[in-house]
Amino acid sequence: MSYLESLRVFVRVIELGSITSGGRDLRLSPAVASNRIKDLENRFGVRLLNRTTRKLTPTEIGRVFYENARRVIETLDEAEAVIGSYSGTPQGVIRLTAPLGLGRRLIAPLIPVFCRDNPGVDVQLRLSDRSVNIVEDGIDLAFFLGEPQDSALKWRKVADCPRLLVASPDYVERSGLPKGPDDLKNHNCLLLRYPRSPEYFWTLQTDEGPRKMMVSGRFDTDDGDVLTTWALAGEGIANRPGYEVTDHIAKGRLVEILPEARPLPAQFGCLTPHRRLQDPKVRMFADYAARELKKAF
Structure with a gap:
């Protein structure tokens, strides 16, 4: 492994907080990643990391070395992008992230x-319904449902994603059909919840305009697919993206609740650090995904 590749390992280990995570991100075993760090320490004759059984932190010189190594990696990545733009053959890795359900259904396919059409490009896809730090995690492109909050990132809206309230026919038979938004307080609402989750309430479109409804239920989860599974099992009412439940509705496994007061649609788009939007391969994937995903909504 070259010196440059050892630098990449060191940078990802610092950013992800462990040798195991940094190695995994670069498709290396913990042993190989650890050896790359040791090679750097032996090369310079200094300790770059303080290691304990519970924590890994950079030494003072390690922190200085990280800042400079990160700039070197970014400069080389930018140079690689420039060469790719001139040659017409993009090269390198694109790191993507997306919510679990959306990523599985829409992004992964x-x-x-894209990679068949661009054989010089590798793609790493990380899926999570939890919020991620796009800059710290080295993400090139983050697909996103909702309202972006970070003004330091470039937001590209692709489409509005309809959302529907759904429940199983069995649940409706047992618990009744809500006749209006106020009736939701008498129902088991299935909630997507995690730290800083936006879904402690549902905003519905009514004749009087958007109405925020505080809802509650016995179950919550940080995995959106689990909500759909619970709804299919007859456990309550879920607020889900249309692309995830329309097939279930068409086949009678779910029914729409309060179609006259649907939740506000969610914005769907992608976020990227401003500088990475200049990378042709990132821009190419963003354009390609926008064209294809508009068809899904």
């Missing part, structure tokens, strides 16, 4: 096609 796009990647093999």
Whole structure:
């Protein structure tokens, strides 16, 4: 492994907080990643990391070395992007992230096609319904449902994603059909919840305009697919993206609740650090995904 590749390992280990995570991100075993760090320490004759059984932190010189190594990696990545733009053959890795359900259903199927058309590009997809730090995690492109909050990132809206309230026919038979938004307080609402979750309430479109409804239920989870599974099992009412439940509705496994007062649609788009939007391969994937995903909504 080259000196440059050892630098990449060191930078990702610092950013992700462990040798195991940094190695995994670069498709290396913990042993190989650890050896790369040791090679750097032996090369310079200094300790770059303080290691304990519970924590890994950079030494003072390690922190200084990280800042400079990160700039070197960014400069080389930018140079690689420039060469790719002139040659017309993009090269390198694109790091993507997306919510679990959206990533599985909509983003993942796009990647093999893109990579076949661009054989010099590798794609790493990380899926999570939890919020991620796009800059610290080295993400090139983050697909997103909702309202972006970070003004330091570039937001590209692709489409509005309809959301529907759904429950199983069995649940409706047992618990009744809500006749209006106020009736939701008498129902088991299935909630997506995690630290800083936006779904402690549902905003519905009514004749009087958007109405924020405080809802509650016995179950909550940080995995959106689990909400759909619970709804299919007859456990309550879920607020889900339309692309995830329309097939279930068409086949009678779910019914729409309060179609006259649907939740506000969620914005769907992608976020990227401003500088990375200049990378042709990132821009190409963003354009490709926007074209294909507009069809899904």
